[in-house]
Amino acid sequence: MPTVSAIEKSACIPTPLKPDGFNLKARLPYGCKVDAVKNGMQDFLKFLSIVNGGLNANALPRLEAMMMSANFSSMVGEFMAASIPKYCPTLVKNLYHNGHPDLIPARKFKDDAVQYAKEGIEIKGSRYLKAWQGHNPENVFLMVFVFASSRPSDVVKKVAPMPFRFVAVFGALLEKSDWLFAGRSEKSRRTITASVQPSGYAKMVANWIYRDEGALKLVEVADDDTTAEARELL
Secondary structure, three states: OOOHHHHHHOOOOOOOOOOEEOOOOOOOOOOOOOOHHHHHHHHHHHHHHHHHHHHHHOOOOHHHHOOOHHHHHHHHHHHHHHHHHHHHEEEEEEOOOOOOOOEEEEEOOOHHHOOOOOOEEEEEEEEOOOOEEEEEOOOOOEEEEEOOOOOOOOHOOOOOOOOEEEEEEEEEEEEEEEEEEEEEOOOOOOOEEEEEEEEHHHHHHOEEEEHHHHHHHHHHHHHOOOOOHOOOOO
C-alpha cells in the first residue's frame, strides 16, 4: 500500500485533460477558439505541477491544500484570464484593477483597461457544477472552469490527497434575467452576490466547452450537499 508521502507526492501531478473532452462546436465570442481555452488549461496544469512539485520537495503542502478554497478558485480564474489571450490575439486581459469583464476585445479600450464594459468575457473558477455566483446581475458572456481538488479542510476530515483536475468548462451569453440577486442574512458576513438562475445554467451547459465525464459525478455530489451561503466560505 502506498505511504502517505507517496500519495501526497502523486497528488502533486494534475490529472491530464481528456483529449476527446472538448466540444469543437462550442460557440465562443470575440474570435476566441476552443483551442485557446484548451491551451490555457494546459498552461495551468503545467504551472500547478511545477509549483506543487517544488512545494512537496521542501515538505510543504500543495497550493490547493494550503490556500483558502475561495482564494484558490479565484486563482484558477485569474490564471485562465491571463493565459487565454496568449493563444487568442483578439482578446486581452482587462488591466483595470477589479475591472469587468476579465477579458476584453484587443485594442478597443485605452491601455487595455476599462472599469466596466459590456464587451468581453467574464471568467470564474469553481468547484461546483451550478449556482455559480457573480457580484452583479448583468449581460455578460460568462465562462466557468469547474475543477476538483483537495482543500485545506481535508486534513481534518481525513480525506485522501487528490490531484487537481478540470472537470468541465461551460460558457454562454447571459442576460440580467438569468441572474438572481442574492442578499444576505443579518448574521452573515459573506459578500452580497448574484447567482446564475436555471435559465442561465441551461444556456451554459448547452454550450459546454469541455467535459470530463469520469469526474462529473463527484462534483455533482459536492454541489448538492453544499448551501449557497456555505459555498462562499469554501
